[in-house]
Amino acid sequence: MALEIQNVSKTYMMGTEAVHALQSVSLSIEENEYIAIMGPSGSGKSTMMNVLGCLDTPTSGEYYLEGEDVSKMNDDQLAEIRNQKIGFVFQTFNLIPRATVFHNVELPLVYSGTPPAERILMANDAIERVGLTDRATHKPTELSGGQRQRAAIARALVNKPTIILADEPTGNLDSVTGREIMAILDGLHKAGNTIILVTHEQEIAEHAHRIVKLRDGQVESDVRPNRVGRNADVVLN
Amino acid sequence: MALTAIKANKSRGVLTTLGIVIGILAVVTTMTAANGLGNNFRESISALGSDVLYVSKRPWIITGNFLSFRNRKNLDLKEVEKLEQRLTSAKAINPSTNTNKNVKYRSKTLEGTTIIGTTDKQLMVSSSVPGDGRFLTPFDVQFKRNVCVIGSEIKDLLFGDVNPINKKMKIGRHNYRVVGVMEKQGSAGFFGGPNFDKQIFIPISAFAKSFGSRNRDLNIAVKAAPHISLSDFEFEVIGEMRKIRKLKPAEEDDFSINQMNQLVGAYNSVMGVIVSIGLVITGISLFVGGIGVMNIMFVSVTERTREIGIRKAIGAKRRSILSQFLFESSIICLIGGLIGLLLSIGATALISKLVMPASLSLPIVSVAILVSVATGVLSGFIPALKAAKLNPIDALRYE
Numbered sequence: 001m002a003l004e005i006q007n008v009s010k011t012y013m014m015g016t017e018a019v020h021a022l023q024s025v026s027l028s029i030e031e032n033e034y035i036a037i038m039g040p041s042g043s044g045k046s047t048m049m050n051v052l053g054c055l056d057t058p059t060s061g062e063y064y065l066e067g068e069d070v071s072k073m074n075d076d077q078l079a080e081i082r083n084q085k086i087g088f089v090f091q092t093f094n095l096i097p098r099a100t101v102f103h104n105v106e107l108p109l110v111y112s113g114t115p116p117a118e119r120i121l122m123a124n125d126a127i128e129r130v131g132l133t134d135r136a137t138h139k140p141t142e143l144s145g146g147q148r149q150r151a152a153i154a155r156a157l158v159n160k161p162t163i164i165l166a167d168e169p170t171g172n173l174d175s176v177t178g179r180e181i182m183a184i185l186d187g188l189h190k191a192g193n194t195i196i197l198v199t200h201e202q203e204i205a206e207h208a209h210r211i212v213k214l215r216d217g218q219v220e221s222d223v224r225p226n227r228v229g230r231n232a233d234v235v236l237n
Numbered sequence: 238m239a240l241t242a243i244k245a246n247k248s249r250g251v252l253t254t255l256g257i258v259i260g261i262l263a264v265v266t267t268m269t270a271a272n273g274l275g276n277n278f279r280e281s282i283s284a285l286g287s288d289v290l291y292v293s294k295r296p297w298i299i300t301g302n303f304l305s306f307r308n309r310k311n312l313d314l315k316e317v318e319k320l321e322q323r324l325t326s327a328k329a330i331n332p333s334t335n336t337n338k339n340v341k342y343r344s345k346t347l348e349g350t351t352i353i354g355t356t357d358k359q360l361m362v363s364s365s366v367p368g369d370g371r372f373l374t375p376f377d378v379q380f381k382r383n384v385c386v387i388g389s390e391i392k393d394l395l396f397g398d399v400n401p402i403n404k405k406m407k408i409g410r411h412n413y414r415v416v417g418v419m420e421k422q423g424s425a426g427f428f429g430g431p432n433f434d435k436q437i438f439i440p441i442s443a444f445a446k447s448f449g450s451r452n453r454d455l456n457i458a459v460k461a462a463p464h465i466s467l468s469d470f471e472f473e474v475i476g477e478m479r480k481i482r483k484l485k486p487a488e489e490d491d492f493s494i495n496q497m498n499q500l501v502g503a504y505n506s507v508m509g510v511i512v513s514i515g516l517v518i519t520g521i522s523l524f525v526g527g528i529g530v531m532n533i534m535f536v537s538v539t540e541r542t543r544e545i546g547i548r549k550a551i552g553a554k555r556r557s558i559l560s561q562f563l564f565e566s567s568i569i570c571l572i573g574g575l576i577g578l579l580l581s582i583g584a585t586a587l588i589s590k591l592v593m594p595a596s597l598s599l600p601i602v603s604v605a606i607l608v609s610v611a612t613g614v615l616s617g618f619i620p621a622l623k624a625a626k627l628n629p630i631d632a633l634r635y636e
Contacts, residue, residue: 083552
């Protein structure tokens with residue numbers, strides 16, 4: 001089991017009103033699973049991704065990541081989990097604009113305390129995996145959208161995390177480039193990573209082997225379209 | 238990383254740094270000036286000699302009732318003689334007295350010049366020596382000869398380029414022959430204190446003959462022998478003086494013992510206050526500079542909220558973000574401090590040229606560098622803490 005959430009709820013205060021973004025959601029994701037989380041806006045998709053990505057802690061419920069209870073961890077402990085176990089790929093790339101591709105990719109290694117000599121090898125390795133070696137010394141502003149997203153993927157990979165969390169990874173890209181990026185993610189899955197894809201596009205979601213749909217803070221459907229022949233294996237909560 | 242962040246906003250950085258530059262410049266210049274004043278003062282009183290006690294009617298620095306000292310008996314030559322006989326650990330005893338007279342050479346007059354009646358032993362109790370000609374001799378004193386030794390400034394003002402040796406000059410209404418010129422003492426006349434370069438020495442016997450000895454108060458300089466400590470020596474001098482004055486045990490001393498250290502102490506306490514006030518005022522300018530840095534760091538944190546969010550998302554702990562911004566503010570202040578130091582080298586040179594000798598000392602330089610880095614850390618701390626505490630989700634969403 002790569003990760004497992006049990007009865008997770010998340011409540012925000014919007015002004016004086018309480019918003020129940022997640023309501024007692026349970027979900028478990030196997031190692032090397034390729035899963036897409038879908039849902040319209042307001043479905044709790046973003047909250048789900050924040051909780052799964054350890055960017056946020058649930059109001060109630062448990063979250064086990066590789067057997068570790070992360071639902072009660074403090075800021076710095078969560079930072080370490082994010083650094084070691086999760087690689088993020090964002091819709092808006094979220095690269096640091098002043099730093100070169102190399103420095104952006106190297107940064108997670110800086111925060112994990114990897115020695116400089118090793119950092120250079122690992123960062124170059126990750127940049128090579130996404131085919132961006134000839135752009136390593138460029139700044140993000142000098143790159144195309146696809147190249148930026150490749151740089152972001154290299155950064156997500158560099159610390160060799162087991163889980164890749166991609167939030168609308170093709171949202172800001174044209175369809176050709178989007179397909180290239182999805183091909184990289186498919187490759188990562190084949191190489192053994194657990195991929196969690198958050199998207200609202202059916203076409204993108206179909207790259208995954210399991211699709212979880214959220215609505216109003218609850219799981220609406222959980223299907224594995226490609227697992228058992230044509231008949232979708234529907235698991236309703 | 239910090240440097241590129243500073244470089245990214247050049248004009249903003251320059252303006253922020255300017256506050257620190259001015260602050261450090263002000264603090265360093267104040268400290269340098271205070272140091273210079275202190276050195277000048279010590280130099281100007283060094284002629285008094287550190288192992289010499291001065292027995293006088295009044296203390297040099299009067300605290301309390303001035304009148305109680307006025308009614309004391311003058312010291313006279315008989316007491317000097319007795320003291321000379323009784324003191325066992327004195328190396329030299331020199332009586333002197335002084336007055337102010339107009340002095341004249343040809344058509345030039347110097348008004349109110351300090352005339353000191355002394356003996357040949359003056360040289361033993363003071364560090365000043367004649368640079369030209371000779372000092373007074375026992376012979377001059379014994380035979381009440383009208384000879385004088387003039388200070389270097391008197392020579393410059395009265396004689397100019399003329400060699401004053403063996404020239405006749407007028408002290409008051411009396412003719413005196415110049416036999417020597419004292420070596421320049423340097424920056425004397427500090428804060429209205431005695432200017433050792435603007436004195437004229439004459440034999441104390443000739444002084445009495447020319448200007449009268451009645452009601453003349455004497456100063457007695459007593460130099461301690463090398464093996465004795467000044468405090469033991471002071472104890473002995475007080476004891477012998479009390480015996481000479483026939484004071485009963487319950488009576489207070491009716492004379493005062495003065496020494497250079499008293500002047501140093503008085504100077505230190507006065508200058509301590511002045512320098513503290515100066516440092517507080519200049520410190521305020523540094524403080525304002527620090528506020529400028531704090532302000533700019535707040536702006537920087539806000540502008541880079543998204544960057545902070547990214548860093549946190551990929552695993553930066555609070556400590557990493559905190560130190561990143563602290564480092565940045567320290568670098569800004571360190572650069573400002575170094576520029577301020579460079580400018581104060583110029584300011585010091587200017588002071589040296591126009592006011593008094595002063596130099597930038599190593600302790601001041603290191604204090605300045607430390608203070609500028611400390612300013613950076615202090616003014617950067619609150620903004621850096623704000624950055625470190627940002628919630629990664631909110632920060633990532635920030636536009």
